[in-house]
Amino acid sequence: KNEVEQSPQNLTAQEGEFITINCSYSVGISALHWLQQHPGGGIVSLFMLSSGKKKHGRLIATINIQEKHSSLHITASHPRDSAVYICAAPYYGGSQGNLIFGKGTKLSVKP
Amino acid sequence: DAGITQSPRHKVTETGTPVTLRCHQTENHRYMYWYRQDPGHGLRLIHYSYGVKDTDKGEVSDGYSVSRSKTEDFLLTLESATSSQTSVYFCATQGADNNSPLHFGNGTRLTVT
Numbered sequence: 001k002n003e004v005e006q007s008p009q010n011l012t013a014q015e016g017e018f019i020t021i022n023c024s025y026s027v028g029i030s031a032l033h034w035l036q037q038h039p040g041g042g043i044v045s046l047f048m049l050s051s052g053k054k055k056h057g058r059l060i061a062t063i064n065i066q067e068k069h070s071s072l073h074i075t076a077s078h079p080r081d082s083a084v085y086i087c088a089a090p091y092y093g094g095s096q097g098n099l100i101f102g103k104g105t106k107l108s109v110k111p
Numbered sequence: 112d113a114g115i116t117q118s119p120r121h122k123v124t125e126t127g128t129p130v131t132l133r134c135h136q137t138e139n140h141r142y143m144y145w146y147r148q149d150p151g152h153g154l155r156l157i158h159y160s161y162g163v164k165d166t167d168k169g170e171v172s173d174g175y176s177v178s179r180s181k182t183e184d185f186l187l188t189l190e191s192a193t194s195s196q197t198s199v200y201f202c203a204t205q206g207a208d209n210n211s212p213l214h215f216g217n218g219t220r221l222t223v224t
Contacts, residue, residue, distance in 0.1 A: 004153070033213060043201065045212035086153065088213075091170075098144065098169055099213075101153035 002027040002089050006102035013109050019074040021105045023087035032070050033099065034061050037084040046072070046085075077109045114138040117202050117216035125224055130189040132219050134202030136182075140214070141207040143185040145169075145177060147198040148218075154201065160185055192223045 003026040013019055023032070034046040047054050047061040049070070054061050058077075063070040074081055084106050088099040114137040124130050134143060145157040156169030158177040166177050174196060176188045189196055202216040 031210070035213070035215075041199065041218050043203075043215040043218075045214065048210060048212045050210075088154075091156075098156050098159050098167075100170075101155070103151070103153045 002029070002091055002100050004087060004089050004100050004102040006085075006087055006105050008105060009103065011105055011107045013077050013107070015078060015109055015111050017077050017109075019077050019081070019107065019109075021072045021085050021087075021107070023070045023072070023102055025068050025070075025089040027089075027092065028065070028068065029089050030065070031090070032063055033088040034070070034072050035086040035088065037086060037104065039083065043086075074107075077107075079109045079111050082108050115202060115204055115214055115216040117200075117219050119219060120217065121220045123222045123224060124192050126193060127191050130192050130221065130223075132187040132200055132202075132221070134185045134187070134204075134216055136185075136204045136214075138204055138206070138214065139182060140204035140211075141182075142205040143179065144203045144205070144213075145175075145185065145187045146201045146203065147171065147196075148201060149198050157187065157200075192221075194223050197221060197223045 005024050007022045031050045037043045058075045060073040084104040086104045088101040091098045091100045116135045118133045144159040146154040148154050155171045157175050160166045160179040178186045200219045203213045205211045
């Protein structure tokens with residue numbers, strides 16, 4: 001069974017700062033998910049990545065399969081980025097199927 | 112996501128009563144999942160489905176059952192609700208492609224008194 005750890009648990013930043021959230025897992029996988037949970041509770045998928053780097057707007061996700069580690073970066077952070085960010089990996093490794101989730105990183109960006 | 116509807120959005124029920132939560136999708140996704148989210152825990156898988164009438168247990172399946180009689184609907188049933196099942200329940204779907212992202216419903220807040 002995979003173990004997924006996120007750090008930090010809580011993060012407060014000033015508007016404009018560069019943000020990094022980390023995720024590590026214990027069992028080899030071929031795809032990892034990053035999700036965003038809004039203050040209202042809705043959850044959206046940000047990235048699903050299996051290697052290298054993906055970029056969407058000010059969000060960048062990287063993964064190192066060998067080191068079993070992924071990072072989510074936010075450039076030029078804004079108060080609207082305030083949310084809980086969650087990473088998830090396949091429960092038994094591999095790529096698809098049921099997932100195990102980290103406990104999330106609560107980000108608060110102050111104006 | 113616009114294509115995934117959970118109902119009801121909120122429910123208060125008494126201990127010992129049966130409760131059914133519904134997840135309806137218009138995306139024709141193969142995989143459907145039920146998760147619960149509790150303070151101090153990440154999302155935890157209750158049950159999932161990989162096709163019509165094909166379901167399997169997740170990490171926290173005790174006290175729950177599911178059914179999927181057609182592609183678009185995945186029902187979660189609490190046969191006899193307990194206070195420990197007070198939680199926020201999320202349904203999610205995923206396409207068959209290995210690169211498919213997850214799509215979440217808006218959640219159902221269930222309170223068992």
